[in-house]
Amino acid sequence: MTFQDFLIMRHEIVLVAIAMIVLIAEIFVSEKNRKSIIPIAITLFFINVLFGFCPAHTGQLFGGMYKTGDLQILMKNVLNIGVLIIFIQAVKWLKEPDNMDKVSEYFILIISTVIGMNFMISAGDFLMFYIGLELATIPIAALAAYERYKNRSAEAGIKLILSAALSSGVLLYGISMIYGMTGSIYFDEVGAVFTASSSLHVLGLIFFFAGMAFKISLVPFHLWTADVYEGAPVSITMFLSVISKGAAVFVLFIILTTVFKAVMPMWQDLVVVISILTMTIGNLFAIRQQNLKRFLAFSSIAQAGFILLGILDGTSLGMTSVIYFVLIYIFSNLAAFGVVTIVAQMSGKENINDYNGMYHTNPKLSLTMMLAFFSLAGIPPVAGFFGKFFLFTAAAHQGYYMLVLIAVLNATISLYYYLIVVKAMFINKNETPIAYFKSDFSTKLGLLICVIGIFVIGFASPVYEYINQICLTLP
């Protein structure tokens, strides 16, 4: 192995370097200047995002344990963009006096989670996949308990770590069955011999899928989601609902279409059932929520059900639609969460009723929120519509017309509850609406990026073409 070979891993190496620089900066920066860590970390991460788009070597390392191609790089870039927006939106929250003394830990932990996700996406065997998964989970549980002085945050942390441990146990049990039957942990070797010849094969696949379903919070493995999303700091909730979910979906897609390619009809049945359950239950529970964070938690469960439609089609069409949808979902969900965050910080209000009449006092925020919800619901002019449209196309491509019908019905239901919030902001009368406030620069910037993203990805076809071109190289 030469130095040139190591450059194949540059996404991970750059992230490790950034984490180390922040760690060292923490030592040298004095107590008073803690704030300066924030711009340092964000600038470094911004450079990392740009660097990610530079042309790169592809190939595999360590005897196939680490693989990277254009597809993997694209996935990492999509996640990087999301993390950058989360960092920008978190600045105001990080500057609160209670959180100031743990700023660098926040950045280091988030970056190490991203390192884990990158290794997970590039994994060529179950061992690297598992270590990446753990690296993507354990730090985030510590971050969920970041606001330690709040009971809810501590509760979120413990719930997340317990459910993550349980799901990892189930996943490992499935992997151990697969290893016992095939005698290998390398994806290519397992994929070559894995068939649906016995019930143990089926069980191994189901356990593996159940473990991943916990991470993506699919029904019936979703019970931890609402409590954790509500209790954790919003910045971490954003990360969980967008980045963690996106990374897990990518990896699930890669493994289902490479390792379990031979048993595709089997996991397709599984995905259909789980998808219907997830969409319907996520939607029905979202209608009942009053707290906006819980509301967004259930809406994100429902969105995960839609993403499964893209996974059903194990070809490049499905891959394109999944990546495209996740990209749009990042911008839309982060915009919605961004508004909820700033309103909660300025007025302490999180319920839907509190938003009554907000348009008259804070028109810009209301418009942003409306755009985000239109995009999540999939109303034509904005990006979300195209995202859902391609997902439905992918599922229809495999002949799942009934499923697409159910998905469309669910999309209509979701439109109802998104519009309830929009109606509250624009039409409902309120004697004491949320007072006018000025947002700080970083929040504005974060929301602006999201709004631009929602419009540009929807209207500019080059984005879709770019993703599609890379996915067409899929074997």
Added chain:
Amino acid sequence: MEFTGTQLMFIIFSAIIVIFSILTVTSRRILRAAIYLLFVLISTAGIYFMLNYQFLAAVQLGLYAGGIIVLIIFSILLTSHISQKFEKVEWKKSVFSAIAVIAGIIVTLTAVLNYQFEANNAITQEVDMNLIGTKLLSYDRGGYVLPFEVISILLLASMIGAIVIAKKGKKV
């Protein structure tokens, strides 16, 4: 039905593992649960010895039985009162979890027992320490240097995570 010595040893070890695992999760005193777990881990090491995995057995004894149990007991002593007993679980909950556990056991057992595992004819011999060391740091196929290094990042992140949780905030 006659048992060979190895089979008898296996039955004893697995019986200890099963019984003490159940005791670990049902015990209402947390310190006792930790000690029951110790027995489970030691018996697992016994099974490794039976399979001639000396290295793994030593690691199991040294790290898990020795290190981790001590850590668990330390954290129990630091955070809770030893005399404290957990509340009794409602009978409804225990009935449902018992049904779930038994159903799970039936499903996995039927699947595992129905599978025709290929008999392994390789002669069991002690794994060379040299080989383990080389494999652990090899970057070829079958080498483990990458996971080895990534785990160090995982451990660093976990330590920092522990600091985040333990660091004293201004409000308590």
